[in-house]
Amino acid sequence: MANYRDPESRGRHKRGSSSSGETQWTSWLVPLIVVANVAMFIVIMYQNDCPKKNSGARGDCVAKFLKRFSFQPLKENPLFGPSSSALEKLGALEWNKVVHGNQGWRLFTCVWLHAGVIHLLANMLSLVFIGIRLEQQFGFVRVGAIYLLSGFGGSILSALFIQRNISVGASGALFGLLGAMLSELLTNWTIYANKAAALITLVVIILINLAVGILPHVDNFAHIGGFLSGFFLGFVFLIRPQFGWLERQHLPVDARLTSKHTVYQYIFLVVSLILLIVGFTIGLVMLFRGENGNDHCSWCHNLSCLRTSRWKCD
Numbered sequence: 233m234a235n236y237r238d239p240e241s242r243g244r245h246k247r248g249s250s251s252s253g254e255t256q257w258t259s260w261l262v263p264l265i266v267v268a269n270v271a272m273f274i275v276i277m278y279q280n281d282c283p284k285k286n287s288g289a290r291g292d293c294v295a296k297f298l299k300r301f302s303f304q305p306l307k308e309n310p311l312f313g314p315s316s317s318a319l320e321k322l323g324a325l326e327w328n329k330v331v332h333g334n335q336g337w338r339l340f341t342c343v344w345l346h347a348g349v350i351h352l353l354a355n356m357l358s359l360v361f362i363g364i365r366l367e368q369q370f371g372f373v374r375v376g377a378i379y380l381l382s383g384f385g386g387s388i389l390s391a392l393f394i395q396r397n398i399s400v401g402a403s404g405a406l407f408g409l410l411g412a413m414l415s416e417l418l419t420n421w422t423i424y425a426n427k428a429a430a431l432i433t434l435v436v437i438i439l440i441n442l443a444v445g446i447l448p449h450v451d452n453f454a455h456i457g458g459f460l461s462g463f464f465l466g467f468v469f470l471i472r473p474q475f476g477w478l479e480r481q482h483l484p485v486d487a488r489l490t491s492k493h494t495v496y497q498y499i500f501l502v503v504s505l506i507l508l509i510v511g512f513t514i515g516l517v518m519l520f521r522g523e524n525g526n527d528h529c530s531w532c533h534n535l536s537c538l539r540t541s542r543w544k545c546d
Contacts, residue, residue, distance in 0.1 A: 261372035262363035265379070266356050269402060272344050273313075273352050276322055277301045280314035303348070311348025319345055320398050325387055327395035331522045339391065343383035345400040355402045362409045374469040375409070382408020382462040388515040389457025392525035393532060404454035408462025410438050415466030419500050422474050445536060448545055452536040460511070467504035471497050 281300040282293035291305030294312060303312045320326055323341030330338050346352040367375045386404020414434055417424065424430055438459070445452025473492045518525070526533055537545035 257368050257371045259364045259367040259372075261376050262359060262367050265363070266359060269344060269346065269352065269356060273346055273349075274301075276314050276318055276345065277303075279322060280304070280318040282315075285315070309348055311350045313346065313348025313351065316398055319347065319400050324398040324400045325391060326398045327391050330391055331520060336520075339384055339387040340380075342387055342398075342400050343380075343402050343405055346402070347400055351401060355406060358406050359402065359409075362406065362413070366409060366413065370470055378408055378412045378462055378465045378469055379405045381465055382411070382458040385461030385512065385515075386454035386456075386458030388512070388519060389460075389525075390451050390454040391519055392515065392523070393453045393536065394451060395524060399451045399454060401451065401454065403451075404458030407438075407441070407455045407458035408465065410434075410441070411459040411462030411464075412466030412470055414438065415463045415500075415504075416470040416472075419467050419470065419497050420472045422494070423472060446534075446538040448537050450536070456535060461508070464504040464508045464511075467500040468508070471501060 278300060282302045282304055283296065283300060286293050286304065290307045294303040294306060296302050303309065304315050306312075308315065316324075320329075322345060323338055324345055325338050325342035329335045346355065363375060363379070366378075383402065383405035386407065387399075390399050390404070414431075417427075417430055417434065421427060442452065442455060442459070444450065445455045471493060474494050474497075533545070539545050
């Protein structure tokens with residue numbers, strides 16, 4: 233059974249100014265990512281071809297009128313999607329193939345695959361809700377970098393701790409955007425009016441989404457890895473000028489603020505950059521040495537599936 237990642241000039245067009253005088257961007261990258269994920273799901277379903285390849289042992293194909301695009305039996309995949317073998321064939325994250333099969337590219341390709349229609353819709357709606365706002369404020373380059381690197385970070389942590397099942401989904405990248413929103417709020421603290429309300433709301437949303445990850449067959453390690461990656465990337469990519477700096481640039485030099493950014497913004501940036509480099513390096517070294525993260529953390533398995541009397545985690 234697959235582990236599903238669930239949650240929530242060149243492209244620059246001035247549409248107005250924010251309260252701090254910053255340029256607003258037109259969002260085109262996030263819609264393009266949505267289209268790419270939908271197109272990839274169509275390709276997966278075409279390759280899956282349930283009517284031809286389903287043995288019938290676990291039931292009949294769902295929505296047979298779709299012919300080769302029909303879904304696997306619900307007992308096999310309750311999310312209305314393809315088989316695990318089809319996902320694996322097209323690039324799902326699978327520890328053995330990454331470590332022993334020299335297929336490190338799966339750390340990237342798994343982010344573009346989804347286990348079913350429900351999985352795809354949940355992730356893409358979350359991406360639109362979160363990503364468009366960020367792209368309008370910070371542009372496609374920075375948001376795109378956070379999305380891709382967070383997805384990569386989520387894949388590394390997932391592969392270190394989940395080595396028996398495959399994993400697919402964009403939610404590691406989505407959690408990276410959530411993490412970046414949190415660090416952006418912290419590093420740009422001076423420009424926000426309702427600081428406490430914004431912080432509490434965002435933290436509650438993050439905690440609820442992480443709590444969902446303790447359910448069976450949800451890859452919470454991808455969520456956590458993506459969130460941590462995005463959180464530190466936000467300090468690097470989403471730094472803004474301190475309050476009032478832009479408005480004062482037309483004033484005489486002696487009337488301007490002395491610095492565009494505060495000291496703590498620079499400290500956050502440097503520390504985050506160091507932690508990112510160290511974290512990615514250690515993670516990749518451990519992964520390609522074939523190490524199991526559970527051997528170094530006996531309780532970490534509870535972060536992805538909390539055992540209860542109502543369900544099993546195996």
